[in-house]
Every structure is written in C-alpha cells, then in structure tokens.
Amino acid sequence: MNRLDGKVALITGGARGNGGATAELFVQAGATVVITDVLDDGGAETADRLGETCSFAHHDVTSEDAWLGLVEKTLGRHGQIDVLVNNAGIFQHGGVLDTAREDWDRMIAVNQTGVFLGMQAVAPTMRDAETGSIVNISSVAGMKSAAIAHAYAASKWAVRGMTKSAAAELAKYGVRVNSVHPGYIETPMLTQVSGPDDSRLVRQVPLGRLGTPADVGRLVLFLASDDSSYCSGHEYVVDGAMIS
Numbered sequence: 608m609n610r611l612d613g614k615v616a617l618i619t620g621g622a623r624g625n626g627g628a629t630a631e632l633f634v635q636a637g638a639t640v641v642i643t644d645v646l647d648d649g650g651a652e653t654a655d656r657l658g659e660t661c662s663f664a665h666h667d668v669t670s671e672d673a674w675l676g677l678v679e680k681t682l683g684r685h686g687q688i689d690v691l692v693n694n695a696g697i698f699q700h701g702g703v704l705d706t707a708r709e710d711w712d713r714m715i716a717v718n719q720t721g722v723f724l725g726m727q728a729v730a731p732t733m734r735d736a737e738t739g740s741i742v743n744i745s746s747v748a749g750m751k752s753a754a755i756a757h758a759y760a761a762s763k764w765a766v767r768g769m770t771k772s773a774a775a776e777l778a779k780y781g782v783r784v785n786s787v788h789p790g791y792i793e794t795p796m797l798t799q800v801s802g803p804d805d806s807r808l809v810r811q812v813p814l815g816r817l818g819t820p821a822d823v824g825r826l827v828l829f830l831a832s833d834d835s836s837y838c839s840g841h842e843y844v845v846d847g848a849m850i851s
C-alpha cells in the first residue's frame with residue numbers, strides 16, 4: 608500500500624522548487640494533490656506533468672477569500688482535505704538597518720500570514736474529520752540568526768511558533784502540525800541567496816553538497832503520512848548537518 612493512498616493534499620507554492628518536488632512524491636505515494644501558486648504557467652505545467660491525480664489552482668496565500676474559495680472548491684471536488692503543506696514563500700536580503708517597511712510587510716504577509724490563513728481555512732474540515740496533518744515550511748533561518756535577512760528570519764521563526772501553538776490546540780481533534788526547516792536547497796530561491804556562485808554555501812554544509820527539493824519532499828512526505836502518527840508540534844531540520 609502507498610503511504611498516501613486515499614489522502615487529499617493541498618500544497619501551496621507547488622509550481623516549482625520544494626513544493627513541486629513534494630507534489631511529485633505525494634502523487635507517487637498515492638495522494639490526490641492540489642498544487643496552488645501565483646505562477647500560473649509553472650503551476651499548470653507541473654500539474655500536467657504529474658498526471659491526472661494532480662491539479663493546479665491559482666491562489667495567492669495572502670488572500671483570505673482565495674483560501675476560502677480554494678477549500679470550498681477542493682471539498683466540492685474531492686470531498687476531504689487530509690494534508691496541508693504551507694510551502695509558498697519568498698526571500699529577500701536585508702538587515703534590521705536596511706529593510707524597508709513595505710518589504711517587511713510583504714515578507715510577513717506571504718511567509719507568516721499566508722501560513723496562518725491556510726491553517727485557519729483548512730483546520731475546520733480536519734477537526735470535523737478528526738484527522739489531518741499540517742506541515743508548515745519554515746527554514747534553518749527559523750532556528751538561528753540570519754543577519755542577511757531580518758524579515759525572512761522573523762517570518763520563519765513565527766512559523767515555528769505558530770506550528771507549536773496550532774499543534775497544541777488541534778491535538779484533541781486528531782490533527783497533527785509540524786514544521787520543516789530546510790538548509791540550502793537547490794531551488795530558484797537559493798539563487799537569490801547565493802548569487803551565481805554557490806560554492807561558498809556548499810562549504811558551510813558538512814555533508815558536502817546542497818540539498819535537493821526531493822530531500823525536503825521526502826521529509827514532508829513522512830510528516831504527511833501515518834508513518835509519523837505520534838509526531839506533532841515539532842521542528843524537523845533537513846540541512847546536511849549545517850546547523851548541527
């Protein structure tokens with residue numbers, strides 16, 4: 608039996624990168640997957656590539672109305688939502704001295720408020736079903752300092768705390784909530800962090816290589832599946848021992 612047979616999963620930011628790889632692993636594990644993104648072309652291409660058990664919906668995680676519409680449409684089409692992966696995110700350089708207010712607001716809106724709205728929109732159906740797994744994608748920047756990215760680190764620390772609070776609140780309904788903390792993973796976002804030469808980043812990783820989106824996806828799959836049935840409220844780091 609596949610690890611996600613019979614389960615319906617929503618993955619935000621699923622057009623590419625970590626979200627796209629997670630969607631692929633979920634489909635292979637037997638799930639029905641809805642990927643969402645603001646990138647329409649990339650989202651539709653990924654869903655087409657993954658086959659008939661994967662579909663794409665345009666969705667901006669910062670919009671409460673968009674979340675309510677997405678949940679209604681998904682329940683109408685598939686009848687249930689068993690897994691939510693709050694993966695959509697943005698990155699921007701800037702310390703506390705030079706982060707503009709509008710950049711701060713945008714970062715918090717996508718990386719933090721998007722996760723809040725997602726949990727708030729999906730948790731009621733999981734509560735009623737008395738089962739569900741929510742996986743919130745944070746970062747190693749939510750485990751330690753990040754002098755180059757003040758707003759990003761703030762948003763990722765917030766996701767870590769929100770995960771623990773939601774896990775404690777929702778446990779009595781059989782709903783699990785965990786956070787995943789990737790290190791340096793080869794995605795379009797990492798190019799923003801490193802620039803064209805990633806050798807400086809590789810030198811910081813004891814395992815001697817950057818992570819792949821599938822490295823992250825396999826951990827998310829574990830947390831989404833019943834294999835992690837007694838895991839909730841915790842942080843799971845996937846970083847090649849970088850912050851060990």
Ligand SMILES: NC(=O)c1ccc[n+]([C@@H]2O[C@H](COP(=O)([O-])OP(=O)(O)OC[C@H]3O[C@@H](n4cnc5c(N)ncnc54)[C@H](O)[C@@H]3O)[C@@H](O)[C@H]2O)c1
Pocket residue numbers: 619620621622623624625626643644645646666667668669694695696697717744745746747788789790791792793794795796797
């Ligand atoms: N790549 C890394 O090294 C790394 C490290 C730690 C954490 N992460 C986290 O992993 C997650 C995925 O990032 P990635 O590395 O795959 O980057 P990515 O840029 O390839 O993917 C992020 C996706 O989120 C989507 N997105 C952005 N704003 C959105 C919005 N408002 N609504 C819906 N979708 C939106 C983007 O269009 C994109 O498809 C993010 O939360 C990121 O912070 C990545």
